[in-house]
Amino acid sequence: SGTTGKPKACPFETQRAAGLTGRVGAMGLKTGPNGDRWYVCMPLYHGTGGTTALVCMVTGITCCIGTKFSTSRFWTDVRDSNSTGIVYVGETARYLINTPPSALDRKHKVRFMFGNGLRPDVWHRFVDRFGIEIVGEFFNSTEGVMALFNGSRGPFTATSVGHQGAIERWRTRNTYVPVECDMVTGELVRDPKTGFCRRKSYEEGSEILVAMPHESAFVGYWNNPEATEKRFERNVFKKGDLWYHT
Structure with missing residues (x-):
């Protein structure tokens, strides 16, 4: 890749x-x-x-x-x-x-x-x-x-x-989630008080994160754990949640 x-x-x-x-x-x-x-x-x-x-x-x-x-x-x-x-x-x-x-x-x-x-x-x-x-x-x-x-x-x-049609978009609304990010650096924008990210609408657009049940759901990069870890984002909307950078 x-x-x-x-x-x-x-x-x-x-x-x-x-x-x-x-x-x-x-x-x-x-x-x-x-x-x-x-x-x-x-x-x-x-x-x-x-x-x-x-x-x-x-x-x-x-x-x-x-x-x-x-x-x-x-x-x-x-x-x-x-x-x-x-x-x-x-x-x-x-x-x-x-x-x-x-x-x-x-x-x-x-x-x-x-x-x-x-x-x-x-x-x-x-x-x-x-x-x-x-x-x-x-x-x-x-x-x-x-x-x-x-x-x-x-x-x-x-x-x-x-x-995607309306039904498929509704079905995956909490799986594929656009979040606010800095369009220059690519970093997610987090609330200075809570540390969490702000969800954006599909119409606004932004980077889409994918909800992950666990780390093994992503195959990762071969013998490259550091690069694999960079694809994850944690504590996005609540403590302990796990998301994948697209």
Whole structure:
């Protein structure tokens, strides 16, 4: 994981693989020999590329592996492999949209893209230029305990990192909790008298903390207890409570 600074190794438990397959149904993907073909040129040791390859193996979707990400080779590889889906991470979509327009921009079979970090100023331009039907934008980290997913098929959910309905938001209201923090330092703002934090509304936004039943609910970083401890926040709303930094 590189979400919190320098890359750190972390365990990835087999049981998490079952949960990852939810993205297949959410985007309406077709499995099997005549189904979708997912082009992956992101590093397989990183969460996004690695878990996508894992999902392909578990569900039977064809995984088309590129040797590396290249703006000049990307769409050629996609066309040569007859891929119907692509994976992006961070600014890779921006690199692709910044290439000169071509008559081949829509000469492919891609109908969906999946990844994280697609910025609002890139989202619409990318979808319109390359003719993408579905954008599967997610928020999570390799070791994370909270995941948001937005299987966007149009402008209503476009440019969102995740989309939850009223029922799901109510169900998790005391599990995923935005708290006031210093947007510069990232430190939580605590009341000088009580020492506790102030909850914020989802509309206001801030860092979301995740309620943890115990420390072992987080897999942690491999042989790195100091980095693992930094992901926890204690005594947030009451003495003895335990929360996870997202």
